Amino acid sequence: MAAVIPAVTKLSNRIIRILGCNPGPMTLQGTNTYLIGTGKNRILLDTGDKDVTEYQKNLSEVVKAEQINIEHIVVTHWHHDHIGGVENLYGTIAKQPTIWKYRRDTSDAPDNELPSTLPLNWLTDGQEIKVQGATVKIHHTPGHTTDHVVLTLLEENILFSGDCILGEGTAVFEDLYTYMKSLNRILELKPNVIYPGHGNIIEDPIKKIEYYxxxxxxxxxxxxxxxxxxxxxxxxxxxxxxxxxxxxxxxxxxxxxxxxxxxxxxxxxxxxxxxxxxxxxxxxxxxxxxxxx
CATH class of the missing domain: 1.10.10.10 (Winged helix-like DNA-binding domain superfamily/Winged helix DNA-binding domain)
Known part of the structure; x- marks a missing residue:
């Protein structure tokens, strides 16, 4: 049995994990969301599902306790358990954040998961987003979805893998060819540790990627x-x-x-x-x- 993931975990002085409180067969114990940075302004990676009161309460308490502001919301991909919470957070727990997501491929469905009133900004491959104490670099890793990205925290060589690599089991994908290319690209990054979108921390990342x-x-x-x-x-x-x-x-x-x-x-x-x-x-x-x- 996998180790139980607490609702809130301070993983380091740069990273706080808040569990999405949306467990299920495909989400495992729930979606892992991460607050990244050391200063007042932080990055929130992924937002869980829409209308999950328990998650919103936990995130709000962390924001108040740490006395921080969510300056950026970065979404790893369009699936509801990663982007759904954006509507609940924008203008409330996150007062006026910059919302980031990679654009879907033209062969895919259009990006319409969020209301048009929310200002969505498009990520680019290799882009860096900085806040005090943290610089994250965007890597486009399609396969799970056409818009999927992983992030590396440059200060600690940590990989946030989204749904490309999970803490337990293996991932589903839309396109096997591009997914395999993405796995090989992640292997080339040689991360020290992986913080996945679902499941526990992966302490032996190279072994895990090679297994996938x-x-x-x-x-x-x-x-x-x-x-x-x-x-x-x-x-x-x-x-x-x-x-x-x-x-x-x-x-x-x-x-x-x-x-x-x-x-x-x-x-x-x-x-x-x-x-x-x-x-x-x-x-x-x-x-x-x-x-x-």
């Missing part, structure tokens, strides 16, 4: 192995989940199927398998390497 990369490669090989051994059969995502994810709790199978589908789409692009529609359902079958000639 190896895990995805292993899953791909497992999928291929099943299809190769059953060349005459066609499988959907859940068929493969039931064979491969035997140690995964059943309530997490839909999330596993989501990831399996992305592996299948990647393998299809590589001409290693073929997708056919059977009774209005996509199914996959091994065909081996095919020439494009």
């Amino acid at each position: 990369i190896a895990h995805r490669n292993q899953r791909e090989q497992q999928i291929l192995d099943v299809l190769i051994k059953n060349k005459e059969k066609k499988f959907n995502e859940m068929d493969l989940v039931k064979i491969i994810y035997v140690e995964t709790p059943e309530h997490l199978w839909p999330a596993a199927a989501y990831n399996v589908r992305h592996h299948l789409e990647k393998l299809t692009k590589e001409n290693k398998i073929i997708c056919t529609n059977v009774d209005d359902e996509n199914k996959w079958q091994y065909i081996g390497s095919q020439s494009n000639l």
Whole structure:
């Protein structure tokens, strides 16, 4: 069992973690939000879900006790459990912060998670945001979502990983190809420690990142192995989940199927398998390497 995350934790003189109080199968104990800096003006990283009174109360108490002002709100990506609380905080607990988020890809849905009345500013890759005692650098790491970013705290070489790397288990993603590139980019950053968007602190970050990369490669090989051994059969995502994810709790199978589908789409692009529609359902079958000639 994972160690219990307190509602509020002072992790260092630069970082206070406030738990989002929104536990669930996909959020684990809840969304981790972080106040960053040492002076009066601080950065708040992520805001949890909308209308979570307990979270707002805890954050408000920290702001009052520390006698600080939230100068910047940085959102790692558009999912509701990271951006949802912005509406509640703006103009109240955070009086007039600058709100930052990376813009979604043009192939993705438009950015409309926040009311148009809130002044949203667009992050850029490599951008630095500074407050007293802390400089965070933005790294665009798509894959989980097209707008996902991680942040490095330059003073301590800490990585805030958002949903790219979790404190326990593995992450879901929208696009496997870009997600793998993002994992390799994070590996190149060589962080000293990872503060994830969900779950406990990761004290052995290189080992964790390498595990994530190896895990995805292993899953791909497992999928291929099943299809190769059953060349005459066609499988959907859940068929493969039931064979491969035997140690995964059943309530997490839909999330596993989501990831399996992305592996299948990647393998299809590589001409290693073929997708056919059977009774209005996509199914996959091994065909081996095919020439494009």
